[in-house]
Amino acid sequence: MIGEFIRTTSPRESLGALHNGGEGAQFIAGGTEILRLGSLVEAKKVVSLKGLNLSGISEEKGIVTIGATTTFQEALENEVVPPYLKEALLYCGSYTRRNMATIGGNIALRRDDSYLSPTLIAAKARLILGDIASDGKYGEENIPIREYHSFDGHFEGSLILRVVLNKPKRFVASLRYARTVQSPAALTISLGADISSGAPHDVRIAAAIKGTGVVRLIEVENGIMEGHYATVEDAAAHAGQDLVLVDDITGSGAYKKYILTASVAELYKQCLDAISKGGAQ
Numbered sequence: 001m002i003g004e005f006i007r008t009t010s011p012r013e014s015l016g017a018l019h020n021g022g023e024g025a026q027f028i029a030g031g032t033e034i035l036r037l038g039s040l041v042e043a044k045k046v047v048s049l050k051g052l053n054l055s056g057i058s059e060e061k062g063i064v065t066i067g068a069t070t071t072f073q074e075a076l077e078n079e080v081v082p083p084y085l086k087e088a089l090l091y092c093g094s095y096t097r098r099n100m101a102t103i104g105g106n107i108a109l110r111r112d113d114s115y116l117s118p119t120l121i122a123a124k125a126r127l128i129l130g131d132i133a134s135d136g137k138y139g140e141e142n143i144p145i146r147e148y149h150s151f152d153g154h155f156e157g158s159l160i161l162r163v164v165l166n167k168p169k170r171f172v173a174s175l176r177y178a179r180t181v182q183s184p185a186a187l188t189i190s191l192g193a194d195i196s197s198g199a200p201h202d203v204r205i206a207a208a209i210k211g212t213g214v215v216r217l218i219e220v221e222n223g224i225m226e227g228h229y230a231t232v233e234d235a236a237a238h239a240g241q242d243l244v245l246v247d248d249i250t251g252s253g254a255y256k257k258y259i260l261t262a263s264v265a266e267l268y269k270q271c272l273d274a275i276s277k278g279g280a281q
């Protein structure tokens with residue numbers, strides 16, 4: 001149960017309040033997860049990000065910067081947000097929740113049915129994080145979002161300030177499988193690539209798999225870039241061989257394996273189609 005609500009007006013102050021708050025202290029942005037009945041995020045004290053002016057979207061020379069407390073709906077209604085991200089924002093089917101849920105909150109949760117993480121990893125998004133070092137000094141760093149996922153313990157307690165999409169020509173496509181738009185998804189998967197040279201380079205395939213987590217399919221990424229696969233089905237056959245896929249409410253492990261491989265084939269095909277048409281999207 002939340003016993004204390006702390007208002008702050010700067011990233012430094014928010015981070016200080018979080019660190020001094022001890023165990024059970026959490027940031028609160030849209031509050032859709034933290035205030036959710038049955039949430040796995042336990043909060044005894046919350047540090048509000050509302051007074052930090054972290055919302056808003058800007059574009060310069062094709063580089064789109066999205067403030068962490070921008071809501072899903074604000075991003076959907078903004079004309080500079082790329083269509084591939086709008087598609088992922090619509091994976092949150094509730095208009096009410098889209099008006100509260102923030103992009104920073106979604107990334108920070110790293111949920112195994114994450115709406116946005118696969119797409120942002122495939123897009124090679126970068127995060128601007130604020131933190132307080134051991135000497136008490138406030139600093140900011142710019143990291144690839146894949147690092148935020150790979151070294152999650154390291155970024156525990158960091159404040160996401162902004163998300164940067166700095167690859168305007170990148171091909172990115174995603175798929176999500178859930179019983180209804182309001183249900184938890186068995187799989188959300190995204191493939192991104194630089195296709196400017198007429199072949200897929202810098203490929204990223206990321207998947208949020210219920211019960212497994214957010215993972216990258218690095219073997220398939222490398223196989224595509226090195227031209228190992230004669231067909232899209234060959235690429236798909238190598239997807240998720242090392243993953244443990246569990247039976248749960250969203251489907252069996254065998255079902256998840258099936259939709260994972262079928263999705264890799266489909267997304268790779270879409271990428272090759274985009275190349276043959278001579279552009280990203």
Ligand SMILES: Cc1cc2nc3c(=O)[nH]c(=O)nc-3n(C[C@H](O)[C@H](O)[C@H](O)COP(=O)(O)OP(=O)(O)OC[C@H]3O[C@@H](n4cnc5c(N)ncnc54)[C@H](O)[C@@H]3O)c2cc1C
Nearest residue numbers: 027029030031032033034101102104105106108114115160
């Ligand atoms: C019915 C229901 C279904 C849902 N289904 C899904 C789903 O399928 N997939 C999914 O991804 N989400 C789901 N959610 C969770 C949620 O709606 C979204 O993930 C949302 O984007 C979280 O953002 P928020 O601003 O509401 O986060 P909050 O609830 O405010 O915070 C969530 C966590 O993120 C941290 N946080 C927030 N902002 C920052 C920041 N800027 N920097 C660092 N840490 C931060 C907080 O400390 C807290 O631990 C669901 C929620 C509900 C109520």
